[in-house]
Amino acid sequence: MPEPARRTLVHGGTLVTSAGVAAADVRFVDGAVAAIGALDPEPGDALVDASGCFVLPGGVDFHTHIDAVFRGSIRTADDWRTGSAAAAAGGTTTVIDFCSPGPDQPLAEALAGWRARVEEQGPLVDYGAHVILVQPGEERLAELAELPGLGVSSVKLYLAYPGRVMSDDRALFRTLQRAAELGLLVLVHAENGHAIDVLVEEALESGEVEPEWHGHTRPPLTEAEAVSRATALARLAEAELYVVHLSSERALAELRRARADGGRVHGETCSHYLVLDESLLIGAPREEAAKFVCSPPARTRDDQAELWAALGDGGLDVLASDHCPFVLHGEKIVDGDFTHIMNGLPGVEQRLLIGYSGVERGVYPIERLVEIASAEPARLAGIYPRKGDLRVGSDADAVILDPAVRTRFSAETHHSAVDYLPYEGMEVPGRIRDVFVRGRAVVADGRLLDGPGDGRFLARATRSGDPSALPASDEGDTP
Numbered sequence: 001m002p003e004p005a006r007r008t009l010v011h012g013g014t015l016v017t018s019a020g021v022a023a024a025d026v027r028f029v030d031g032a033v034a035a036i037g038a039l040d041p042e043p044g045d046a047l048v049d050a051s052g053c054f055v056l057p058g059g060v061d062f063h064t065h066i067d068a069v070f071r072g073s074i075r076t077a078d079d080w081r082t083g084s085a086a087a088a089a090g091g092t093t094t095v096i097d098f099c100s101p102g103p104d105q106p107l108a109e110a111l112a113g114w115r116a117r118v119e120e121q122g123p124l125v126d127y128g129a130h131v132i133l134v135q136p137g138e139e140r141l142a143e144l145a146e147l148p149g150l151g152v153s154s155v156k157l158y159l160a161y162p163g164r165v166m167s168d169d170r171a172l173f174r175t176l177q178r179a180a181e182l183g184l185l186v187l188v189h190a191e192n193g194h195a196i197d198v199l200v201e202e203a204l205e206s207g208e209v210e211p212e213w214h215g216h217t218r219p220p221l222t223e224a225e226a227v228s229r230a231t232a233l234a235r236l237a238e239a240e241l242y243v244v245h246l247s248s249e250r251a252l253a254e255l256r257r258a259r260a261d262g263g264r265v266h267g268e269t270c271s272h273y274l275v276l277d278e279s280l281l282i283g284a285p286r287e288e289a290a291k292f293v294c295s296p297p298a299r300t301r302d303d304q305a306e307l308w309a310a311l312g313d314g315g316l317d318v319l320a321s322d323h324c325p326f327v328l329h330g331e332k333i334v335d336g337d338f339t340h341i342m343n344g345l346p347g348v349e350q351r352l353l354i355g356y357s358g359v360e361r362g363v364y365p366i367e368r369l370v371e372i373a374s375a376e377p378a379r380l381a382g383i384y385p386r387k388g389d390l391r392v393g394s395d396a397d398a399v400i401l402d403p404a405v406r407t408r409f410s411a412e413t414h415h416s417a418v419d420y421l422p423y424e425g426m427e428v429p430g431r432i433r434d435v436f437v438r439g440r441a442v443v444a445d446g447r448l449l450d451g452p453g454d455g456r457f458l459a460r461a462t463r464s465g466d467p468s469a470l471p472a473s474d475e476g477d478t479p
């Protein structure tokens, strides 16, 4: 006998989608949005009252590092179970993470291994992968043609960290050329690794070892230069570029210039650059300052204001988290100077509410929050409108946000496995009340529900793909 349809009617809320803001009910049937409008309950509907609340598309986080290994052996604090729990609790129902192939490992093999590991851990949200390339040669570049068939439509290069993961300008330019042919999006970590290395050496020679020197040795010009170079090379290759984690006004200005010049360039900033600033590191005790070390570093309050404004005016396209948590003692902080502190912060759980604080302060309207936190990352990922929006036929990924309640961030209550929070004690307007992944409640009344993770790998369309053809999720053999 066929199972009865799973039906939910979310009623009485204010629906926010790419089509605008309106009082509307939404019906989910079997994991998809079946109807939107003034809807009467029908037999079999589970009723969810969203009165006084916003109903948003589930968040799409374009930049997370869950269960990732850095510097050869240091693993981020979250596995896919805890990392996806943190995402879900924070209203994010899709994450695009990273597959990092070994030096001589074929991309297809690396991706199969990555997928098997993620599936085994039972994530609560749907997921995809960008593939990281390190100084790719011609053999590796030839393999890029396989990526679209494997459900991957983006690659990432680092212009920082020479000797570890950096790619030089030839590798970057050749990748851009290949990506342009294949319709792949190229992500860059834009900082000038060589210049930073010199500044670090000079600081250490002068005896500067404290965490604040992580920031002093990565000034905004090292970021702006890399943005300028990457955007110019992308233009030359006629490729589409995405600059991850923009942190400074100077770098943003380079991005704006490239766009005004006609470049197909997209920009992301991350929640921490909007609320953390360099004063948290300067003069602070080592143990405290280390909590805020990330690359690029937290900047000034003026930079923050520019980033908020750019999210509002379209100068930036995406608000991501760059969730990259390290256990504070023994992983994030080890003995030695500032270069030994792991770069990266947790944030997947706080991203959406930090973004919502911009709505509360009047920086941008709530429909713009849906663009930067859901719709645009879904478009860039090649999963829109299945993800990132609520329209008939979309996956029933939704968030009920209660604007009347405030949330206080704390490591005591968050769902990540990491043992600290750079946002400890911060209070923001709004509360993530309910979250649905393909129609199934994963958060109800602010509480994460126990249950089997059935997050699915998302096969993503390339930038040159047919946008009317909805990419299917690969359901594999899992029920």
Ligand SMILES: [Zn+2]
Binding pocket: 063, 065, 322, 324
């Ligand atoms: Zn990152």
